């Protein structure tokens with residue numbers, strides 16, 4: 001195996017889509033760099049998710065600009081293995097300098113010198129800059145209310161693979177974002193009794209007037225939103241590309257036999273208590289759904305687009321009994337519920353990054369991906385710079401901007417070929433975060 005270089009200009013940690021995009025832009029800009037990945041390229045797509053997962057966005061949308069999914073129709077949804085293969089192919093196109101099977105164990109500022117000391121599972125190197133592209137979905141979060149009941153099988157959605165993996169019996173799925181909803185639907189189709197604990201959510205229509213919601217978010221400028229609304233950041237989005245793609249409709253799931261319940265509040269003595277918020281949460285989701293239809297109709301009218309009206313999209317299924325008479329408690333044994341799946345999200349994990357750009361709570365401190373510690377960058381985080389930042393297509397644009405920032409910074413220190421260009425006020429882009437340090 002080739003030894004690691006002793007030093008490198010820019011180190012990218014992680015070779016998911018964020019690391020691959022970063023490498024493409026750094027390559028195009030001629031910045032010497034190395035990508036270290038502890039597993040394989042796009043490992044989370046390969047092994048970190050359930051077996052039947054497909055992309056939530058259609059093939060024309062959930063991709064990088066430079067390569068299409070040649071074997072899929074634009075409106076099809078790539079399965080997770082196809083997505084992993086896509087990023088592997090993508091990296092090969094420009095011979096991305098990715099080294100797999102090497103974990104970055106720590107990154108520390110070099111005292112009195114520029115750059116960082118990087119400890120890896122295969123030795124130490126010095127890097128002038130570090131881009132953390134380790135993903136937003138690192139540590140599964142299971143809330144503290146999870147009971148300590150050995151007879152109850154509990155797992156996080158990231159550990160769910162397929163219905164056969166679970167013990168026989170009913171399942172309570174906690175969380176109604178894309179993961180919780182899709183897993184609950186799969187279990188229902190597999191003949192399980194399913195209870196789905198529904199919290200506040202947005203649920204865009206899969207498509208409207210012949211266009212996918214990804215298209216609507218694009219033309220309406222909603223992907224570009226730079227800050228999440230007060231509630232938005234904490235609200236999950238329920239959308240699905242499964243079975244050819246469909247709108248997530250909780251009432252329809254209930255009419256097919258799923259029992260919807262409110263937010264899970266507590267476990268006590270074999271019983272689960274739910275909040276009395278199911279109807280309100282569904283109403284909020286409906287409001288969000290209708291708001292997108294209204295915005296789309298207004299857009300069609302304003303620009304005189306020839307898109308077929310779709311009045312049936314506004315028809316809602318009848319309120320199921322589990323919503324009109326919501327269950328506030330569930331006796332797990334009586335209901336034969338033997339599994340709880342926590343589809344309750346993820347937290348970040350930057351323990352390896354011992355620099356000033358990570359606060360005491362382990363949260364990255366940055367502005368649009370540029371860390372508060374000069375030379376440190378973050379990529380792939382939700383709302384890093386806009387709504388699209390943690391999604392496939394959006395991370396590519398953030399990576400380009402961060403590469404530009406790196407190029408400008410390098411020029412100040414005479415490391416690049418473009419020192420004079422950067423020194424010329426007519427051509428230099430003044431970096432927003434330029435400081436006297438590298």
Ligand SMILES: Cc1cc2nc3c(=O)[nH]c(=O)nc-3n(C[C@H](O)[C@H](O)[C@H](O)COP(=O)(O)OP(=O)(O)OC[C@H]3O[C@@H](n4cnc5c(N)ncnc54)[C@H](O)[C@@H]3O)c2cc1C
Nearest residue numbers: 014016017018037038044055056103104134135380391392
């Ligand atoms: C269930 C699920 C479904 C999703 N579906 C979609 C979708 O359909 N469309 C979409 O656009 N987005 C989707 N996303 C969001 C996002 O696109 C994915 O989470 C994507 O995997 C994020 O890519 P990333 O490169 O930022 O991070 P990751 O894919 O998590 O890649 C990070 C990489 O860093 C490596 N790594 C971590 N720490 C270290 C270390 N210390 N040293 C070396 N390597 C390290 C990891 O092994 C990993 O390969 C989904 C997310 C989830 C959770």
